[in-house]
Amino acid sequence: MKITQNHHTGLTLQGLQTKVREFDVYVKQYLDELHDEEEIKTSYANGAKAFADWVEETLPKLHDR
Secondary structure, eight states: OOOOBOTTSSOBHHHHHHHHHHHHHHHHHHHHHHHHHHHHHHHHHHHHHHHHHHHHHHHHHHHHO
């Protein structure tokens, strides 16, 4: 068919393809950020658990003094 223009709209095939590529980049970045966020949450949870474990271990020793 090779239709590249439509006089009823300002959109062109090249313009639509550009928008698709831009959207693909946006989605990839968004997914990468979600992955990074998950890693940060996991790291925080591990650190918080380690701190809570340390507090539970240390408090009885302090009370014995």
